Amino acid sequence: MPGLAEIHQLLTAALAGLGDGRAHAEQARALLVDARRALVDAQAKADPWLPVQLAQADEGLDHVLTRLAAADDLVGGYRSRL
Numbered sequence: 003m004p005g006l007a008e009i010h011q012l013l014t015a016a017l018a019g020l021g022d023g024r025a026h027a028e029q030a031r032a033l034l035v036d037a038r039r040a041l042v043d044a045q046a047k048a049d050p051w052l053p054v055q056l057a058q059a060d061e062g063l064d065h066v067l068t069r070l071a072a073a074d075d076l077v078g079g080y081r082s083r084l
Contacts, residue, residue: 006084020074027066029073034060 006013034056042050 008084010081013077013084016077017068017074017081020070020077024070024074025066027063031060031063031067034063 038052038056041052041056046050
């Protein structure tokens with residue numbers, strides 16, 4: 003059975019992993035924003051066509067970021083109670 007220090011270490015590693023995941027998701031969101039801007043600028047019209055997948059990817063990233071934040075809160079809360 004792991005000791006308290008080892009559990010703290012593991013939870014700290016989990017929080018670091020969640021932070022990495024959030025950073026990657028935020029970078030993906032920035033790339034989606036750049037892609038959207040490129041599509042709109044290229045078409046240069048009032049009602050540009052945007053692929054449905056772009057909006058779906060944005061919604062998916064919202065979901066991922068929400069879940070990562072919730073996991074971060076849970077793991078951080080658990081670690082602080084130990």
